[in-house]
Amino acid sequence: MSESNTDVIQGTLDMLILKTLSLEPMHGFGIARRIEQITRGVFKVNPGSLLVALQRLERAGRIDAEWQQTENSRRARFYKLTRSGCKQLDVETAEWERRVGAIARLLKAEG
Amino acid sequence: MSVWRQLKLGFRTLTSRTRVDQEISEELRHYLEESKQAHIARGLSVEEAERTVRQFGSAASLHEQVRSYGWENIVEAFFSDLRIACRQLRALPIITTVAVLTIALGIGITTAIFGSINPILFESLPYPHATQIVTISEFTNDGARIDGTFGMFRALTERSQSFDAIAAYKPWHPTMTGTGPAERFNGQRVGAAYFDVFGTAPFLGRSFRTSEDRMNGPNVILISWNLWQRRFHAEEAIQGRVIRLDDTNFEIIGVMPKDFEDVLAPAAEIWSPLQYDMSQGRAWGHHLRTIGRLRTGITYDQATGETNRIARDVLREQRPETYGEQIKLVVKSLQKDITSAVRPALLSIMGAAVLVLLIACVNVTNLLLTRSVQRQGEFAMRAALGAGRARIIRQLLTESLLLAFLGGAAGLVVAFFGVQAVIGLSPPGLPRASAIAIDRSVFVFALTITTLIGLFIGVIPARQTARSDVRHHLQNARATGFGNSRIREALVVGEVALALVLLVSSGLLWRSLNRLFAIDPGFDSANVLTMQIFDDGSEGQRFFEQTIESVRQIPGVASAALTSQLPLSGDLDEYGVHFQATPDRASQSYGCFRYSVSPGYIETMGIPLRHGRSFHENDRSNAPFVALISESLAKLRFQQSDPTGHRLRIGPTNGPPYTIVGVVADVKQMSLAANESFAVYIPAQQWQFKDQTMSLVIRAQRDAATLAPVVRAAVGSIDPDQPIVRVATMDELLAASASERRFALILFQTFALAALLLAAAGIYGVLAGTVAQRTREIGVRSALGASRRDIVVLIVRKGITLTGLGVAIGFLTATVVTQGIVAILFQISRLDPPTYFAVVALLFSVAIVASGLPAWRASRIDPAITLRAE
Numbered sequence: 001m002s003e004s005n006t007d008v009i010q011g012t013l014d015m016l017i018l019k020t021l022s023l024e025p026m027h028g029f030g031i032a033r034r035i036e037q038i039t040r041g042v043f044k045v046n047p048g049s050l051l052v053a054l055q056r057l058e059r060a061g062r063i064d065a066e067w068q069q070t071e072n073s074r075r076a077r078f079y080k081l082t083r084s085g086c087k088q089l090d091v092e093t094a095e096w097e098r099r100v101g102a103i104a105r106l107l108k109a110e111g
Numbered sequence: 112m113s114v115w116r117q118l119k120l121g122f123r124t125l126t127s128r129t130r131v132d133q134e135i136s137e138e139l140r141h142y143l144e145e146s147k148q149a150h151i152a153r154g155l156s157v158e159e160a161e162r163t164v165r166q167f168g169s170a171a172s173l174h175e176q177v178r179s180y181g182w183e184n185i186v187e188a189f190f191s192d193l194r195i196a197c198r199q200l201r202a203l204p205i206i207t208t209v210a211v212l213t214i215a216l217g218i219g220i221t222t223a224i225f226g227s228i229n230p231i232l233f234e235s236l237p238y239p240h241a242t243q244i245v246t247i248s249e250f251t252n253d254g255a256r257i258d259g260t261f262g263m264f265r266a267l268t269e270r271s272q273s274f275d276a277i278a279a280y281k282p283w284h285p286t287m288t289g290t291g292p293a294e295r296f297n298g299q300r301v302g303a304a305y306f307d308v309f310g311t312a313p314f315l316g317r318s319f320r321t322s323e324d325r326m327n328g329p330n331v332i333l334i335s336w337n338l339w340q341r342r343f344h345a346e347e348a349i350q351g352r353v354i355r356l357d358d359t360n361f362e363i364i365g366v367m368p369k370d371f372e373d374v375l376a377p378a379a380e381i382w383s384p385l386q387y388d389m390s391q392g393r394a395w396g397h398h399l400r401t402i403g404r405l406r407t408g409i410t411y412d413q414a415t416g417e418t419n420r421i422a423r424d425v426l427r428e429q430r431p432e433t434y435g436e437q438i439k440l441v442v443k444s445l446q447k448d449i450t451s452a453v454r455p456a457l458l459s460i461m462g463a464a465v466l467v468l469l470i471a472c473v474n475v476t477n478l479l480l481t482r483s484v485q486r487q488g489e490f491a492m493r494a495a496l497g498a499g500r501a502r503i504i505r506q507l508l509t510e511s512l513l514l515a516f517l518g519g520a521a522g523l524v525v526a527f528f529g530v531q532a533v534i535g536l537s538p539p540g541l542p543r544a545s546a547i548a549i550d551r552s553v554f555v556f557a558l559t560i561t562t563l564i565g566l567f568i569g570v571i572p573a574r575q576t577a578r579s580d581v582r583h584h585l586q587n588a589r590a591t592g593f594g595n596s597r598i599r600e601a602l603v604v605g606e607v608a609l610a611l612v613l614l615v616s617s618g619l620l621w622r623s624l625n626r627l628f629a630i631d632p633g634f635d636s637a638n639v640l641t642m643q644i645f646d647d648g649s650e651g652q653r654f655f656e657q658t659i660e661s662v663r664q665i666p667g668v669a670s671a672a673l674t675s676q677l678p679l680s681g682d683l684d685e686y687g688v689h690f691q692a693t694p695d696r697a698s699q700s701y702g703c704f705r706y707s708v709s710p711g712y713i714e715t716m717g718i719p720l721r722h723g724r725s726f727h728e729n730d731r732s733n734a735p736f737v738a739l740i741s742e743s744l745a746k747l748r749f750q751q752s753d754p755t756g757h758r759l760r761i762g763p764t765n766g767p768p769y770t771i772v773g774v775v776a777d778v779k780q781m782s783l784a785a786n787e788s789f790a791v792y793i794p795a796q797q798w799q800f801k802d803q804t805m806s807l808v809i810r811a812q813r814d815a816a817t818l819a820p821v822v823r824a825a826v827g828s829i830d831p832d833q834p835i836v837r838v839a840t841m842d843e844l845l846a847a848s849a850s851e852r853r854f855a856l857i858l859f860q861t862f863a864l865a866a867l868l869l870a871a872a873g874i875y876g877v878l879a880g881t882v883a884q885r886t887r888e889i890g891v892r893s894a895l896g897a898s899r900r901d902i903v904v905l906i907v908r909k910g911i912t913l914t915g916l917g918v919a920i921g922f923l924t925a926t927v928v929t930q931g932i933v934a935i936l937f938q939i940s941r942l943d944p945p946t947y948f949a950v951v952a953l954l955f956s957v958a959i960v961a962s963g964l965p966a967w968r969a970s971r972i973d974p975a976i977t978l979r980a981e
Contacts, residue, residue: 028138029145047142047167048176051135055180059120061113067134077138084113 013053014062015096016043018081018089021063025080027070028054054079062088121183128187135177139170188502192509199510200517206482207514209872210475214518214568216865217471218561219525224464224858226526226553227533228457230546236446237372237546239310240404244445245411247277247401247418249438259401261387262394263440264302266425267401273414273442277403278302279385282376284804285356286645288832290342295645295834296356298381299373305382306333308404309371315339316350316365324384330361331384336369338380356381374449374542375402395429402445414442449542455934456855459616462931463862466613468560470869473606475518476568477873479511480599481880483572490576504573511569512562519561523549526557536857538850571598596881600913603870603877607917607958608924610863610870611950615925616932617859618946623937624856627849633778634678635717636841638669640815641677641808643837644826654830655795655805659709661825662809667818669810672712673795676704677806678778679844680837688791689760690748691768701744702788704780705761707795707802713739713775715810721745723755723773730794737794738769744789745774761791762799769793782848784937806837815840855935870917870954871961878910878965886972894974903966910962911955918951 020026020034031054032045057063062085068078081089124131143164150160167173178184200207235241247267249259264279271277280301287294299305303324312318313333323329332354334343343349352363361383373379387394405414418440426438483490490503530549537544575598646654655673662671676682686705692698706712713725721742730737738759745754758768769791780787795802807826811818819838826835839847846853882889889902897905929941939946 027141027145029142029149032142032146033149047139047146048173051138051142051177052180055177059113059117059181061116074141074144075137076141077134 015092021081025078027076027078121181125183192506196510196513210478211518213471213474215521217468218519218522221464221468222526222557223529224461225556226530226549227547231543243405245403245442246448248441258397259399260395264401270421273409273417274403275406276304276307278305278308279399279401281399289355293832293834296381297378299376299379300383300385302385308402311371313365314368319384328386331364332361333365333382335367335380339366411442459932460858466609467862467865470606470609470866472567473602474869474873477599477602477876479572483576507573508569512565515561515565538854599877603873603913604917606870606873607914608921610866611921612925613863613866614950617863620856620859622939626938627783630783633776636845638811638815639841640818642835643806657829665821667812669812670715671809672715673709673805674712675707675802678780679848686762691758704790706792707798715808719776721774726794732796736769736797737772739773739775739792741777741790743777871957874961878962882965882969889969889972890974899970902970906966906969907962910958914958
């Protein structure tokens, strides 16, 4: 995968995680599975990149993390959105839509 | 907020790494387990699910990926690098010590020199808005600087718009009597605005008022903090205190602050208003200097333009006969003005220090290259274990930086002593010498060059290591890098070149100094003692006459005399000498040094009499006025004809005429190097104005210096109230007159010696390395019948080739960069062939010695042993 491609993925990964967490607090695998389900498999998330992204968001104060018991009584790290994370999601969503709109217009343009 | 989180979470990781690692493992395990379960739930078999999960990568590499996030990892890596670096340096104590000492030498020398020249050349002067302080100087048509006149100063004060304050000043040396032993002070008479120009106010009391700066104004003085401490025990109630200076009462009105530095008169301890006497047309005599403070926003050029316009106007109005258009005023920053004379010498010394530093760096780089060859195996191993090239380069740079900082720390010690040495050696004329110290800017400088050196010495070995194929070395650890030895040889060539440049420079300076001392000063300096004595004139000429009489009685004194100015002592007393018209020549004036002397001066100083007679005891005030002129003046005015009997006037053209009775040799007055003005000698008794300051010159039968205490006692017994200053032998004055060149020479020689030793070490190091690398080849050669001599020649030839290349490059470099020291050379070309020849010969001799030892060792290699070791 070329570098520019990774950039796009990385840029969107944060947004995807924030969006997923805006629905409910979740552990790492939960997030990955939810992203995969909702995008119908377009985005498959590697655990390495996901956990690094989660650390990054945690350091930036977008999300908080906490060890909790899962339904099948195992310990897992649950992430939830902070207030700053909510705002960031709005900002990124708006920015993303602006770009998508722009690209769509360009692609639809006719000579 | 997020920065704080970054720090907090980072520190948590740093302080509890194990727990954080466990958490990462647990989270990963949970993730992978959930993933597996999800696959199973979707209907995959356990094995299939596990295989799918493994596609993410191994648990270990995932863990590595996750844990590598965060700034704390850089810190951790740094400390781990540092630990390895320390271990490496400890493992090779000799190489480490040599490298640290070499760096310490380089950094120490450079830092000491930087610390010494920084306050002089780079730091701004210790005044508020120092760049606005300027000197306003007068230059004649032919570019010579002359002292300013009061008339010009007054005109500028009245008409100029460019300055906030202007002040004229002149030296003042009053003698204090009445309280304790008589003491002669260094001081200045200054315009009332003098301290306003500097932007400094007294620490106690007040500054001068304009009303005090008038002829016959009140006698008030400001004293320095030091004088206040020294003579007045820091009395708080010093204001209003009256002291006696030159038999006049002066009131102390204030004390200058402790840190006030009068750069125009560093030794000044006492200041009084100028109170200029404008009677007798003195207003247009050239004997003042002027400084000013520019208004904010006015440039030096603007001010120069304005002062010249004013000068032209005022001179046309008031002095059309003498000035005309022939004067040019220059407004120049005070800093530039006081440092311009020493700038070339100081900058070339700094250049030399940097050369030493470069040579030191080259040497250490060589050492590190040697070591990195030995460490190829280690790096190969680390590379195989997964360390990237970046990681290995970082490791090497950490090591070289550590080495540099150890050297830098030791270098500060060297710098501390170096600065002391520079202060001790510094020539008396060095401005701002008192400000030389190791201060914060020097530390910053040392830190900066240390870091640069750390990177410099590390970068070549690091690149070298990164480039070489580490895996190849792992398979064949013995085939140690030959590409590496190319670089090392190139470095030695560079080192020899740099050393040659330094050696040539110091050789040229040495030859200059020899030339300078080979100059005939015009008198015989051996066994002559001199000192300055003063007579306030209250008892006519009696004090001087009695002094001479009693000194002549002292056993061991061959002869003694007095003179108003002493050669090479810094005295400067120049007059216009006006020759009367003769039938064959028009009248004409020449600028001449005026010497008022007692009978016997010419003989005591050993100045050769070329023609006519010298002075004798009968040349008194009531006898016909007589004069001696210098040889060059006689030649210019009278060519081959006899000057005796011709008449001249000294100073005012309406003064008494003197008849020339003889011609004496030219004497160097200002310095050995300067092309001197002419001189005229007259008997002290026949001088119209009385000199209150005279220099006693005593020719001893043997060692002059030992006579000093006896002579002091003899003078003191006549009048204990008269101070005696500037006690020195003529030989000392002669040496002092060349002190700036000597200063540069001593430093250059020190640096050149260091450079030579370092270059020798470099040549030795590279050849020793070559021998070690080529052990096998040498073994084969001797097995095939090469004699020991052949092998010695083989190695020495290598050394000579490298040196030869370095010499060639250095030779070309030296012919260019010696341009930088031309200003401090004397009567010698910067391309002086004997110097270059001697330096080249010296370098080759050193190269032969430095390659001799490795060659000898190579010749002892036993072929049987090396071949068996295969």
